[in-house]
Amino acid sequence: MKAYQLEEVKFAISPKDSGINIGLVWKAGKLYLAMSGIMISDGNVWYEIPIEKIRDISITEDNPPRLRINIPALDIEVSGERAETLIALRHFLLPQLVARGEDEELANLVKLWGAGLHSPLLISSLMKTDERRVYHLIEKAEKEGYISGEEITEKGIDLLSEEDVAFIKKLRGEGA
Amino acid sequence: MKEGELGNFESFAEGLAVLGKLTKIDSAVRAAVDSSRVPPSEVRKMLKCSTITEISNTPLYQFMTDLFESVGLGQMEIVKADNFRYVFSVPDNPIAKAYRLKGKKTCYITSDAIEEFFTKDLGLPSEVNETACMNEGAEKCTFTVSIQPLAVYKIALDALDREIIRGLRHSKKPEEISQELDMDIQEMEYRLSVLRNYKIVNRENRVTEVGETYYMYMKNQVSVEEDFPAPWEDMQKITSAIAASESFAVAFESAAFKEPMYEVDEEKVVNLSEEAKKSRSFAELLSKQINIEEDEE
Numbered sequence: 001m002k003a004y005q006l007e008e009v010k011f012a013i014s015p016k017d018s019g020i021n022i023g024l025v026w027k028a029g030k031l032y033l034a035m036s037g038i039m040i041s042d043g044n045v046w047y048e049i050p051i052e053k054i055r056d057i058s059i060t061e062d063n064p065p066r067l068r069i070n071i072p073a074l075d076i077e078v079s080g081e082r083a084e085t086l087i088a089l090r091h092f093l094l095p096q097l098v099a100r101g102e103d104e105e106l107a108n109l110v111k112l113w114g115a116g117l118h119s120p121l122l123i124s125s126l127m128k129t130d131e132r133r134v135y136h137l138i139e140k141a142e143k144e145g146y147i148s149g150e151e152i153t154e155k156g157i158d159l160l161s162e163e164d165v166a167f168i169k170k171l172r173g174e175g176a
Numbered sequence: 177m178k179e180g181e182l183g184n185f186e187s188f189a190e191g192l193a194v195l196g197k198l199t200k201i202d203s204a205v206r207a208a209v210d211s212s213r214v215p216p217s218e219v220r221k222m223l224k225c226s227t228i229t230e231i232s233n234t235p236l237y238q239f240m241t242d243l244f245e246s247v248g249l250g251q252m253e254i255v256k257a258d259n260f261r262y263v264f265s266v267p268d269n270p271i272a273k274a275y276r277l278k279g280k281k282t283c284y285i286t287s288d289a290i291e292e293f294f295t296k297d298l299g300l301p302s303e304v305n306e307t308a309c310m311n312e313g314a315e316k317c318t319f320t321v322s323i324q325p326l327a328v329y330k331i332a333l334d335a336l337d338r339e340i341i342r343g344l345r346h347s348k349k350p351e352e353i354s355q356e357l358d359m360d361i362q363e364m365e366y367r368l369s370v371l372r373n374y375k376i377v378n379r380e381n382r383v384t385e386v387g388e389t390y391y392m393y394m395k396n397q398v399s400v401e402e403d404f405p406a407p408w409e410d411m412q413k414i415t416s417a418i419a420a421s422e423s424f425a426v427a428f429e430s431a432a433f434k435e436p437m438y439e440v441d442e443e444k445v446v447n448l449s450e451e452a453k454k455s456r457s458f459a460e461l462l463s464k465q466i467n468i469e470e471d472e473e
Contacts, residue, residue, distance in 0.1 A: 002437035002440065003438045004437055034440070044444070046444050048446065050449055071449050083206065084202045088285075091288070
């Protein structure tokens with residue numbers, strides 16, 4: 001795998017909505033662009049942020065600029081001296097984000113589908129979203145192969161955490 | 177390139193070239209915005225225009241379109257305007273053409289540049305969205321600017337307008353107010369038409385609820401309007417700032433094709449998305465990372 005170095009940065013990885021102040025674990029490293037997305041290395045480990053998993057990418061501070069990359073379950077913050085590089089990287093990646101919000105909704109739908117809930121009305125109530133939106137998500141989940149009939153597919157299972165999969169199996173009496 | 181990889185560029189080098197182009201434009205936009213503050217008196221001239229033709233003839237509009245073209249964002253033109261909203265289009269948009277993505281909006285850099293200019297240089301906090309994109313099949317890219325109404329009122333209306341509102345609140349007739357302010361009746365009529373347009377007063381020259389809110393808010397504000405030369409009076413300064421800002425971006429652009437790529441040892445790669453999915457908690461994820469590092473040592 002090849003990568004092109006963009007900038008020397010400091011970075012921090014934090015769980016989304018965890019309430020943990022990750023400011024504690026800023027590391028120095030380098031930011032790279034690779035074919036598959038963004039990579040950050042601290043010299044030992046290469047952290048890969050696949051482009052198809054990025055939900056959002058925003059500038060949270062101006063001086064020094066700080067870029068926040070949001071993937072399911074994690075926020076990655078990157079701070080660098082050259083604002084232009086980070087801002088341009090954001091502009092470069094934004095049109096390419098396929099996940100932007102919808103993958104989390106799809107994962108929630110698949111989770112409920114796997115738990116045996118198939119009523120759009122009930123799903124819309126549980127997901128606190130419009131019923132028409134649920135119809136759209138079901139159609140998309142079928143089209144993209146996350147669900148098939150009343151079952152979730154292997155591809156659908158890949159959207160879920162191990163904890164969710166274990167929960168669904170338990171619910172269906174298949175054992176953890 | 178495969179699906180899930182950098183958006184439909186024919187090669188990694190082409191992707192890097194687009195990133196280089198965006199870096200150059202972002203550098204130029206930053207420099208342009210930093211040196212293009214517009215005095216409120218000029219912003220007011222544009223805000224008070226009621227037709228596209230009037231807006232197109234203001235010095236501010238001409239400056240803005242020249243500025244955006246000079247930083248590489250294409251030829252912008254206004255297509256619609258109302259009190260708190262402007263719609264601009266960019267035919268043959270160079271940003272849209274840089275991407276190979278189809279079926280998606282791509283021109284975030286233009287939206288952000290317009291938003292920065294309106295918010296920082298015009299003093300009009302705004303939100304800008306690309307509402308049509310050539311990459312989605314539109315004939316031209318279109319950007320809608322939604323401006324905070326209070327910011328528009330604060331700049332478009334001046335102390336004399338507030339005196340008129342004060343008089344109307346005390347049930348005075350426009351003629352009476354114009355005498356008190358030593359203002360000819362034509363100017364009074366013009367100012368009343370602007371106040372009506374902004375829904376500050378109604379057709380019967382009564383102050384509306386919006387007008388009351390504005391008046392009460394502004395009554396407690398002590399503000400002295402800043403006056404300074406318009407940026408178009410010294411275009412050389414802006415041009416130099418843009419040129420200087422672009423030098424590093426140009427270096428990036430040319431280096432992108434010359435510098436060797438880093439060969440990443442795939443055994444050392446942690447796919448954050450996969451790890452987050454597998455881990456029950458972030459503590460677990462962190463401990464995995466620490467273990468990797470300890471194993472290295």
